Amino acid sequence: MTASRLTLPSPAKLNLMLHILGRREDGYHELQTIFQFLDYGDEITFAVRDDGVIRLHTEFEGVPHDSNLIVRAAKKLQAQSGCSLGIDIWIEKILPMGGGIGGGSSNAATTLLGLNHLWQLGWDEDRLAVLGLTLGADVPVFVRGHAAFAEGVGEKLTPVDPEEPWYLVLVPQVSVSTAEIFSDPLLTRNSSPIKVRPVPKGNSRNDCLPVVARRYPDVRNALNLLGKFTEAKLTGTGSCVFGGFPSKAEADKVSALLTETLTGFVAKGSNVSMLHRKLQSLL
Numbered sequence: 001m002t003a004s005r006l007t008l009p010s011p012a013k014l015n016l017m018l019h020i021l022g023r024r025e026d027g028y029h030e031l032q033t034i035f036q037f038l039d040y041g042d043e044i045t046f047a048v049r050d051d052g053v054i055r056l057h058t059e060f061e062g063v064p065h066d067s068n069l070i071v072r073a074a075k076k077l078q079a080q081s082g083c084s085l086g087i088d089i090w091i092e093k094i095l096p097m098g099g100g101i102g103g104g105s106s107n108a109a110t111t112l113l114g115l116n117h118l119w120q121l122g123w124d125e126d127r128l129a130v131l132g133l134t135l136g137a138d139v140p141v142f143v144r145g146h147a148a149f150a151e152g153v154g155e156k157l158t159p160v161d162p163e164e165p166w167y168l169v170l171v172p173q174v175s176v177s178t179a180e181i182f183s184d185p186l187l188t189r190n191s192s193p194i195k196v197r198p199v200p201k202g203n204s205r206n207d208c209l210p211v212v213a214r215r216y217p218d219v220r221n222a223l224n225l226l227g228k229f230t231e232a233k234l235t236g237t238g239s240c241v242f243g244g245f246p247s248k249a250e251a252d253k254v255s256a257l258l259t260e261t262l263t264g265f266v267a268k269g270s271n272v273s274m275l276h277r278k279l280q281s282l283l
């Protein structure tokens with residue numbers, strides 16, 4: 001018998017590189033990016049209710065209940081599957097919003113997979129990923145749960161297996177609007193498509209970095225400080241900045257130095273999302 005209550009992880013992602021190839025007619029940008037997960041994220045608890053009501057009990061500052069990606073994901077899945085059950089939801093939120101580590105998209109994907117399980121819908125990952133894409137460009141990779149080279153607006157995914165270092169992630173205390181960065185006239189949108197697989201070394205740049213660093217001094221400062229110890233990169237459109245280390249001890253050492261003045265955390269990179277590891281353990 002399937003349980004009626006479930007707690008699932010909702011991990012963060014990093015963009016290990018991000019190239020912008022062009023702009024489509026609908027304003028969205030064609031990208032090439034590599035996603036990898038972090039063993040670090042939110043925790044969402046779901047409890048089935050039989051009256052069809054969908055209710056998120058945790059309040060988010062600045063995000064009305066019905067705009068929350070968790071609620072939007074649940075409502076879309078309920079409508080498209082014709083399910084008559086409802087759900088109570090609580091979240092322990094630790095991922096910064098507007099940090100480029102995909103918190104909202106990950107929460108949406110965890111909700112889709114969690115409800116598919118609890119409501120016993122039997123949807124496959126393809127169908128959940130298609131629904132996920134209507135909620136955000138990054139939702140499909142969280143639905144699939146494997147590190148990926150992504151193309152299109154981020155929805156054409158090829159699984160990849162990059163190294164899994166320990167990362168120090170710095171969290172500048174600013175929220176960056178993805179839409180604002182993508183509409184900046186100074187953004188370069190003409191990177192040549194990478195045609196060789198796996199992606200050759202030397203392609204780790206993020207085309208959003210110059211625009212974000214220019215607009216946000218706190219992000220620039222984090223890049224400069226972390227850059228003294230390792231290659232410092234921007235994830236997505238920021239604000240988070242990260243660098244890889246061969247061991248937890250080394251990441252912790254730099255973290256101790258930098259988090260005197262900056263906020264940050266240390267987490268292991270992972271090519272299989274902890275959400276999928278947990279779901280696998282339930283089967």
Ligand SMILES: C[C@](O)(CO)[C@H](O)COP(=O)(O)OP(=O)(O)OC[C@H]1O[C@@H](n2ccc(N)nc2=O)[C@H](O)[C@@H]1O
Pocket residue numbers: 015027028029030031033100105135136137138139152153154178179182235236237
């Ligand atoms: C840049 C990335 O963080 C890379 O992982 C993501 O592609 C952004 O994904 P996301 O936050 O889920 O973005 P969405 O909510 O789909 O889009 C937010 C806004 O960013 C812009 N946007 C986003 C993705 C994309 N490929 N091209 C865009 O131009 C659009 O103006 C859109 O209105």
Ligand SMILES: Nc1ncnc2c1ncn2[C@@H]1O[C@H](COP(=O)(O)OP(=O)(O)OP(=O)(O)O)[C@@H](O)[C@H]1O
Pocket residue numbers: 062063067068069070096097098099100101102103104105107108138175176178236237238239
């Ligand atoms: N469950 C949710 N968690 C976080 N943000 C949410 C959620 N639901 C809606 N939002 C809205 O989405 C915005 C973007 O949040 P998110 O945490 O996904 O940003 P991000 O890390 O920059 O994402 P990305 O890397 O996909 O650009 C938030 O500022 C918030 O207004």
